[in-house]
Amino acid sequence: MKEDLFEYLLMLGDNSMILGHRLSELCGHGPTLETDIALTNMSLDLFGEVRSLFQYAAQVKGGGATEDSVAMLRSDREYRHVWLVEQPNTDFGHVIGRQFFYDNYHLPLLEQLTKSKDATVAAIAAKSVKESRYHLRFSAEWVKRLGDGTEESHQRMQSAIDHLYPFVAELYQPTPIERDMLAAGVGADLEAVQAQSLETIEQVLADATLSIPEGDPRMTMGKQGIHSEHLGYILSDLQYMQRAYPNMQW
């Protein structure tokens, strides 16, 4: 049970951390000052959530683990995030598309977790759910603006959706640990999360004059630790300081 809870906390935290890292790469590189600030603000919110989750994970794990060791000192196979969040910042359409699909999962997930039987998980979710609402409002507005904008912005937004949508299904496919956590009253019901997500996704994409691509979802196993080639590059950046100067602190 303790190991399962630890793994579950990693699944929750790693998604937000890797996405938060991708957003942090845009600091100083956003297409406009306002979007640059917005994306890095959202990165900060996600890292705030991750810190709370990893502080708790470290406490669950014991043996001298800290939020930093949980975040920085695992090898690639020990990360539990989905492939969606490690997709690169190809263009602003991809950045917004990735954010939109994640926010649509993240918000209903956190709403459910506010009712978790684990008081710490519930408290973290109650804190982050408020911020997540702002994220979804931002990303959904941009999906509409780009999709229903110029011919160029429409085409770029559609190609981002086409690329990213096959990665979305993985968010909702429960692993045995997620099933056990749901049964224990600690975790979220991904089926219900999916139903709520898809409703919003369909609505927003329709408003944005964008279509959901046909075809099967990608067979990905990020939650089991099998990642795409992108993760190695992410970790070489994310873990650089801890690897170069072990146990360094600010």
Next chain:
Amino acid sequence: MLNDYLVTHTLNIDNAHVHEALWAVADPEIPVLGLMDMGVVRRVQVDGQLVTVDITPTYSGCPAMDTMADDIKKELRDRGFEPTVNLVLSPPWSTDMITERGRKKLADYGIAPPMSEESDKMALLGEARIVKCTNCGSTRTKMISQFGSTACKALFQCEDCLEPFDYFKCLK
């Protein structure tokens, strides 16, 4: 909401020195706003020289929280106490916990204070022009960016005096 609101206002700090120390700490990013006016102090326990202060973060990733925790410890140590500061998440902070005095200070400083949830949504979605310019008082204002200079603020501009200003977003 009312209960949450009262948490801040019913804090009974009977030790005058502890009281003074806590009122001396300000938000590093909004220096006019003390942490007591911000409503982030949840509980204060004084046991002789030992003082335990529970604070709650405004936004979860807000870097100001670490600084405030350090500042609380410093103010208490300077007065001869041995402080412990705990970060508590529940119940989560909301903008309703900012005191009336704090709201006035924000406005005087040039940051429009948070409105009710309903008004806030209308303002951020551009459905109503209700955020008052902190420079000239006009409500002919528009949102430039939903995310401003810090996580808690949105950027607005007044169309009458053209002054850009921050609006403290409602968080519930």
